[in-house]
Amino acid sequence: MIVVLAIDALEYEKVEEYNCIHLKQRCYGKTDISEFSQPRTMVLWSSFMTGENKEEEVLSKGDKEMWNIKWDIEETFFSSFSNPVILDLPGFNYDKEVHDRSRELLKRFFEEKSQGEKKKIRDEYNKLAFDHHRIIKEEFLNALEREHDFVLGYFSVADVIGHLNFGNNTMMKLIYRDLDEIAAKAADKTDKLIVLSDHGMEAIGEFGDHSNYGFWSTSWESNLKKPRITDFRDVILALKEADIC
Structure with missing residues (x-):
């Protein structure tokens, strides 16, 4: 079974700071996302699952409509597996209702003037x-107990919480x-475990914004150095072929 732990905004420096040895695994480093002019979540995960730079196509939909993108499984490398499970991945099957509510609250937070109301919004x-x-988390751990040849779990918590709380070291350490x-x-x-983020996160005062690199790690010795997010399609399919052989 090949497993991908897809973590939005997993920050390399935080993994080091908190010494997250299981996230680092045997080999780890930063990904190169410099080919993307706007390294946004939907752009990067779409490019990951298709193995192609999808920035132009995704951004052409506009800021609102891009979140409705759903790639058919035949357009992704997931179709190469006989019994894959993909959990909550943007551009494939993520919970858009939760995402929309989160974006709405984030917008309200920055528009609100009252500190009391800001606290209520942040808490919600x-x-x-x-x-x-x-x-x-529960769905992912349950999937690991079943007979799947590929499992991908997408975790957004570091990104979502980080946008409003990146300066809260206690909270961020808890998440990591x-x-x-x-x-x-x-x-x-x-x-055969890959940990992968789309981008990292950098501090903007008490808040957080996307950094210009991502994080990767593998459970085996690899010479990836500074891979592109689109490179992982071939990495994963090579692992699959090695299993067959």
Whole structure:
């Protein structure tokens, strides 16, 4: 079984700072996303699953409509597997209702002037993110117990929480420790684990915004150095072929 732990906005420097050994695995580093002028979530995960730079096509939909994109499985490398499970991946099958509510709360937070109302909005925003994280975590761990040849779990919590709380070291450490534990549990089920982010996150005051690189790691010795996110299609399919051989 090949497993991908797809973590939105997993920041390389935070993985190092918190010494998340299970996220780092045997080999790890930064991805090169310099080919993208706007390294946005939908752009990057669309490019990952298709193995092609989809920036122009995704951005042409506009800021609102791009979130309705759903690639057919035949347009992705997922179709190469006989029994894959993909959990909550943007551009494929993510929970758009949760995403839309999160974006709405984020917009309201920055428009609101009252500090009291801002706190209420932040609390609701954080609760929504953590509640959704718990659901995906349970589904992911359950999938690891079943007979799948490919499992991908997408976790948005580091990105969503980070946008409003990146300066809250206690909260961010809690998130990274939890993600590290998830990686440890995944590693118990497979020797073919990839941890991958679309981009990282950098501090903007107390808030967070996307950085210009992502994070990757593998459970085996690899010479990826600074791969592009589109390179992982071939990496994963090569692993699959090695299994067959």
